[in-house]
Amino acid sequence: MTAPVDVVDRHRPTVIEVSGDTCDRCGPAVAAFVYVVTRTGPLSYCGHCGTRFWVALNEQAVAVIDCRHLITA
Numbered sequence: 244m245t246a247p248v249d250v251v252d253r254h255r256p257t258v259i260e261v262s263g264d265t266c267d268r269c270g271p272a273v274a275a276f277v278y279v280v281t282r283t284g285p286l287s288y289c290g291h292c293g294t295r296f297w298v299a300l301n302e303q304a305v306a307v308i309d310c311r312h313l314i315t316a
């Protein structure tokens with residue numbers, strides 16, 4: 244029988260700093276929906292750029308936050 248997992252001492256959620264809420268490639272007119280933390284710093288991308296670079300981002304980034312489900316337009 245497996246003992247229940249103790250969740251009291253687990254690590255706190257990591258707070259991820261993002262560079263901004265607009266796409267780093269498209270400019271300040273385009274809202275960001277994909278946030279990436281790389282070894283050299285944070286990046287933000289719109290849904291289009293995030294999808295375009297998705298595979299590379301997931302291979303190279305420390306963390307990826309996908310908010311593309313919030314895109315309504």
Ligand SMILES: [Zn+2]
Nearest residue numbers: 266269289292
């Ligand atoms: Zn973009």
